[in-house]
Amino acid sequence: MPFSDQLDRVRLSTQLQTISELTDEQRSALSALPMRTNSFAAGADIASEEEVSTHIGVILSGLAARYKIVGDGKRQILSLHLPGDVPDSQSLYLDHMDHGLVALSPCRVGFVAHDAVRDLVERDPKLGAVLIKQAMIDGSIFREWIANVGRRQGLTRVAHLFCELFVRLRVLGLSQDNVILLPLTQSELGDATGMSAVHVNRVMQQLRAARLLSSRGNQHTVVDWPGLRRVGDFSPAYLHLRLPVLSAAMGTA
Amino acid sequence: MPFSDQLDRVRLSTQLQTISELTDEQRSALSALPMRTNSFAAGADIASEEEVSTHIGVILSGLAARYKIVGDGKRQILSLHLPGDVPDSQSLYLDHMDHGLVALSPCRVGFVAHDAVRDLVERDPKLGAVLIKQAMIDGSIFREWIANVGRRQGLTRVAHLFCELFVRLRVLGLSQDNVILLPLTQSELGDATGMSAVHVNRVMQQLRAARLLSSRGNQHTVVDWPGLRRVGDFSPAYLHLRLPVLSAAMGTA
DNA sequence: CGTCTAATTGAAGCATCTCAACATGCGTGG
DNA sequence: CCACGCATGTTGAGATGCTTCAATTAGACG
Numbered sequence: 001m002p003f004s005d006q007l008d009r010v011r012l013s014t015q016l017q018t019i020s021e022l023t024d025e026q027r028s029a030l031s032a033l034p035m036r037t038n039s040f041a042a043g044a045d046i047a048s049e050e051e052v053s054t055h056i057g058v059i060l061s062g063l064a065a066r067y068k069i070v071g072d073g074k075r076q077i078l079s080l081h082l083p084g085d086v087p088d089s090q091s092l093y094l095d096h097m098d099h100g101l102v103a104l105s106p107c108r109v110g111f112v113a114h115d116a117v118r119d120l121v122e123r124d125p126k127l128g129a130v131l132i133k134q135a136m137i138d139g140s141i142f143r144e145w146i147a148n149v150g151r152r153q154g155l156t157r158v159a160h161l162f163c164e165l166f167v168r169l170r171v172l173g174l175s176q177d178n179v180i181l182l183p184l185t186q187s188e189l190g191d192a193t194g195m196s197a198v199h200v201n202r203v204m205q206q207l208r209a210a211r212l213l214s215s216r217g218n219q220h221t222v223v224d225w226p227g228l229r230r231v232g233d234f235s236p237a238y239l240h241l242r243l244p245v246l247s248a249a250m251g252t253a
Numbered sequence: 254m255p256f257s258d259q260l261d262r263v264r265l266s267t268q269l270q271t272i273s274e275l276t277d278e279q280r281s282a283l284s285a286l287p288m289r290t291n292s293f294a295a296g297a298d299i300a301s302e303e304e305v306s307t308h309i310g311v312i313l314s315g316l317a318a319r320y321k322i323v324g325d326g327k328r329q330i331l332s333l334h335l336p337g338d339v340p341d342s343q344s345l346y347l348d349h350m351d352h353g354l355v356a357l358s359p360c361r362v363g364f365v366a367h368d369a370v371r372d373l374v375e376r377d378p379k380l381g382a383v384l385i386k387q388a389m390i391d392g393s394i395f396r397e398w399i400a401n402v403g404r405r406q407g408l409t410r411v412a413h414l415f416c417e418l419f420v421r422l423r424v425l426g427l428s429q430d431n432v433i434l435l436p437l438t439q440s441e442l443g444d445a446t447g448m449s450a451v452h453v454n455r456v457m458q459q460l461r462a463a464r465l466l467s468s469r470g471n472q473h474t475v476v477d478w479p480g481l482r483r484v485g486d487f488s489p490a491y492l493h494l495r496l497p498v499l500s501a502a503m504g505t506a
Numbered sequence: 507c508g509t510c511t512a513a514t515t516g517a518a519g520c521a522t523c524t525c526a527a528c529a530t531g532c533g534t535g536g
Numbered sequence: 537c538c539a540c541g542c543a544t545g546t547t548g549a550g551a552t553g554c555t556t557c558a559a560t561t562a563g564a565c566g
Contacts, residue, residue: 050490068400071409071486076400090393093386098393098491132385133346139388140343140351142395147321147329150402150447153521156324185544194403196523201546217531217544233324237303238351406553438512449555454514470512470563 007083007105007181008061010172015084018171018245019137020130029120029127035110040103042183047101053091055111059083062107063183067191068099077192079141080104080184082168089135092117105183137240144238149194152233157193158203159232162213166222167236170249178222207231225251260336260358260434261314263425268337271424271498272390273383282373282380288363293356295436300354306344308364312336315360316436320444321352330445332394333357333437335421342388345370358436390493397491402447405486410446411456412485415466419475420489423502431475460484478504 013027022030037060040046046057046064059081066078066087078099081087087101092114103109121128141164148160165182169175186204187197195203207213212228214221222228229235236246266280275283290313293299299310299317312334319331319340331352334340340354345367356362374381394417401413418435422428439457440450448456460466465481467474475481482488489499 066396068396070400070404074404076404078396078399090389093382093389094393094493096490096493098493099396129346135392136343136346136388139392139395140347142392142399143319143321143331143352145399146331146395146402147323149399151323151327151329186546187544197544198524198546199522202522205546237349240347240349240351439514440512450512451514451556452554455554458514 007063007174007183010060010083010174012058012084012086012110014172015082015086016130016134018241019133020242022127022130026124026127026130029124033112033120034116035112037108037110040107040109042103042105044103045100046103046107046109047088047097049097049100051097052095053088053097053114055113056086056089056091056117057101058110058112059085059087060108060110063104064107064109065102065104065188065192066099067102075191076194077188079138079145080165080192082165082172082174084172086131086134087138089131089138104188133240140238140240154193154195154199154203155206156231156233157195158189158200159207159212159228160234161189161193161232162207162220162222163229163232163234163236164239166225166228167239167241167246167249171241171245178225180220180222181218182220183218260316260427260436263313263336263427265311265337265339265363267425268335268339269383269387271494272386273495275380275383279377279380279383282377286365286373287369288365290361290363293360293362295356295358297356298353299356299360299362300341300350302350302353304350305348306341306350306367308366309339309342309344309370310354311363311365312338312340313361313363316357317360317362318355318357318441318445319352320355328444329447330441332391332398333418333445335418335425335427337425339384339387340391342384342391357441386493393491393493407446407448407452407456408459409484409486410448411442411453412460412465412481413487414442414446414485415460415473415475416482416485416487416489417492419478419481420492420494420499420502424494424498431478433473433475434471435473436471 011031013022013030016022035058047053061083064081064087068076068078070076079087088097091097121131148157152160166175166180169180174180186200190197190200193200204215208215210227210231212224212231214223236250264284266275266283269275288311300306314336317334317340321329321331323329332340341350344350374384401410405413419428419433422433427433439453443450443453446453457468461468463480463484465477465484467476489503
């Protein structure tokens with residue numbers, strides 16, 4: 001995997017394999033899904049609030065985010081989505097979007113018609129359960145974000161976010177040693193953690209001064225993983241990863 | 254419905270009918286589910302973190318909450334659950350709990366074995382989809398809570414929470430005009446909104462002074478619904494209720 | 507009537523925000 | 537290849553929303 005293309009091309013099946021074992025047939029069934037691919041520039045909406053969806057979108061490359069805009073115009077990022085994620089699988093069951101989906105970096109997104117997904121699921125209900133499991137894990141990650149934003153303070157909040165992304169990138173093979181590429185501005189980090197960009201900046205400096213995490217541009221180096229986990233109050237159980245996958249990513253194999 | 258028993262006895266089918274139309278057969282199939290009923294005192298854990306579940310729990314009466322405890326011992330309430338809710342339906346797909354479930358008032362909970370649910374769903378996949386839809390709506394409510402806790406200030410946060418509960422109680426028929434009974438202490442409201450109990454107290458006084466919401470003990474009277482919605486930055490789309498149900502509850506029929 | 511929990515109040519402290527200025531870096535067109 | 541422009545990062549200082557602590561009051565219940 002070329003590191004310069006770090007957020008490039010992860011298959012849906014690769015992502016799903018981090019949470020469930022898949023057979024060869026299931027992998028090929030997923031690859032065979034009829035998919036229309038589209039590119040989005042950084043900042044472009046992939047889907048917008050109140051929209052009625054007919055397709056689900058698989059992030060093929062890039063970084064995307066679910067978000068809401070509240071009354072006074074502030075944005076809250078609800079979740080971050082890496083290649084292989086399906087950030088709108090709930091649209092199979094809910095008739096309108098209750099949030100937006102934006103490309104934070106240039107993104108390639110594969111769209112699969114709801115009907116095609118339903119056909120596949122009817123043929124292989126086990127595979128349907130895996131897709132639903134992914135959506136349920138989404139829910140679990142939301143719960144952790146509520147706790148993060150609601151009850152932790154700035155330093156911990158940011159550290160926790162980096163811990164989550166570090167693990168999620170690692171299980172996809174999208175990290176090099178302790179380095180991850182993450183095209184996120186400090187303002188976007190603020191939107192994700194419910195903080196101002198200025199405070200994110202100060203907190204990032206604290207993390208660097210404490211020799212936990214060192215960032216230059218989009219490149220973030222985890223200097224002290226146990227320390228970052230401690231400060232970030234991070235425990236990965238809520239990601240519901242398969243045990244061997246998790247152990248490999250946490251370096252506690 | 255006797256008002257004194259306000260949080261009493263709502264069937265699962267009643268709850269599900271607020272989001273999808275059900276046939277008579279589906280309603281009786283739900284009623285026929287083999288269910289073991291258990292009572293929990295206020296403050297008792299219905300399920301706890303890391304537990305492996307074999308049953309789903311239907312709240313039959315009372316008020317329950319999902320929660321997490323963060324590193325420094327603070328509690329964050331992730332969602333509130335009214336009669337008819339299934340607060341742990343994700344356990345059908347995830348093998349361990351990533352959060353706790355506590356009874357905030359005395360609760361009766363009906364437990365249905367996973368296998369019984371799977372049998373039912375196999376017999377009626379449409380009904381399965383309704384259950385999944387309820388879980389997806391859970392996710393939607395989580396997203397709104399993230400935005401609430403992350404980007405709104407105290408007054409708005411509390412007002413929003415009351416708006417949500419007001420609508421959710423109304424669609425279940427658990428309100429009398431503009432009055433709802435909600436056995437929540439200010440400390441618990443703080444855990445739900447990510448605020449201190451003291452600040453909740455001050456904010457409640459503001460809401461009363463602004464003639465929006467007036468609370469005496471567990472009894473909360475919505476004095477000015479449009480005003481409360483405005484201050485709470487509340488729009489009910491994220492609850493994904495059926496249109497006729499929603500209109501009736503919002504009083505905009 | 508006493509006890510316990512929850513609600514209320516005041517005052518001080520702190521985390522975080524806002525505003526505003528300045529620095530840095532990067533892409534683009536001249 | 538340099539110069540410019542724009543987005544992002546950084547810094548300081550003052551404002552503020554919220555927390556914490558501690559004391560007091562009010563309500564519910566045996």
